[in-house]
């Protein structure tokens with residue numbers, strides 16, 4: 001196995017250089033939709049390797065790969081059948097090693113996804129549990145219970161799964177098992193020593209292969225208190241999430257992460273981990289602390305409108321939380337679970353609940369409506385999306401980008417029902433159209449079959465308009481979103497520091513302006529009227545409009561700073 005060591009970051013004249021992940025630009029790859037080298041319609045690991053130069057040219061520090069493990073694809077790979085292997089449709093472990101070597105050779109780190117809350121129902125353990133029958137030790141690795149009602153034909157509790165429908169499923173011998181997500185994703189029992197031991201083995205397996213870090217799926221749900229009698233769904237919903245909730249964000253999950261942290265710290269450099277934890281913001285530092293995973297996603301920007309007040313509050317709150325945990329903040333506008341931000345910003349603002357969060361996932365209503373073109377201002381959405389991206393890339397902390405946003409892709413709404421894959425679509429009877437629209441295979445070459453994704457029929461259909469946004473077209477167009485991302489990420493590499501920001505008053509509620517101690521300034525005009533930058537001796541470096549000048553048009557961002 002060839003690996004190029006990208007770890008040493010100390011320079012002779014410096015005592016200690018902060019770990020790479022604290023200020024990294026991380027590009028999320030959804031492997032089955034990135035690039036398909038063998039032409040079977042599913043993106044694969046050699047496909048990623050074949051695009052290593054593209055990734056290097058983009059100027060990112062790391063890639064995070066969504067699951068590429070063997071899977072029956074009941075939930076896009078988040079139903080893992082074998083945690084220490086590659087789905088044969090996506091390649092082999094040797095292919096994985098080649099990919100890591102190719103990325104490391106270009107200075108790009110590799111983060112992989114770990115899915116510890118549940119396995120696939122195809123996992124050996126679950127198959128054993130089914131075969132072993134009620135009362136067998138093999139069932140204790142999962143959460144099996146007797147049903148209720150006179151003949152046990154009612155579920156143990158009326159809980160609902162995150163994808164809709166009941167959270168308990170009955171097996172042939174009459175027992176029930178818990179699945180907080182799809183029925184093909186049985187929840188593991190984290191009180192079982194085999195479960196704890198096996199995930200440590202998995203972390204070591206990938207860390208030993210040169211993986212630099214881990215993204216931890218639903219990190220806030222592993223441990224559970226399932227003492228009988230089980231509470232009703234209404235009781236669960238009403239219970240405070242204060243560390244003692246039976247299912248969510250329990251304090252005792254941090255025993256797991258303390259053990260993982262010790263393992264990750266055995267490596268040089270220590271392997272990084274980032275928690276996907278949908279918890280009250282006040283509890284994020286528990287996951288992000290150095291004794292725990294080290295970093296946690298902050299999804300606030302991803303849920304915000306394109307709005308100066310919201311953005312400012314979110315930045316201030318999250319920088320404070322990061323400081324509290326000793327971590328650095330994370331910023332995310334798009335990922336594989338939400339409608340792409342260019343599309344969200346082109347739609348009417350979502351209704352919000354009392355706590356400020358959107359009542360429904362922003363944009364899903366539009367997808368369900370068939371993607372009504374009259375409801376989407378695609379141009380405005382992308383204009384605002386580009387402005388928001390530059391706002392985000394200027395912030396201290398790490399920025400997570402999702403494949404395809406650098407091409408200015410919009411959500412794909414026009415997927416026939418018969419081709420949809422997301423379990424939320426099936427489990428809500430089509431009520432929620434789910435997440436397929438941001439997972440459509442990328443367009444690379446406008447004139448080729450499947451726009452250069454691969455020779456086969458792509459596993460989700462690409463719309464004709466993808467052709468105009470293909471990489472080869474974008475490379476030729478100086479105003480393209482791809483060229484903007486490349487310039488922004490290259491500049492960010494030079495200008496990014498751990499130092500915090502200072503807000504500069506603009507006299508306008510719809511204009512935000514911040515400065516970093518090295519003179520890097522970011523001005524985002526969320527409103528309609530142009531804003532003129534005064535009082536800065538920095539040079540205009542880059543603008544989301546493509547035209548860097550001291551007059552910042554509406555819905556755009558300008559970067560100023562020292563010329564390199």
Ligand code: NOJ
Nearest residue numbers: 075078115181217218337
């Ligand atoms: C969060 C992942 O991001 C999502 O895609 C997945 O469906 C759930 N966790 C369940 O694993």
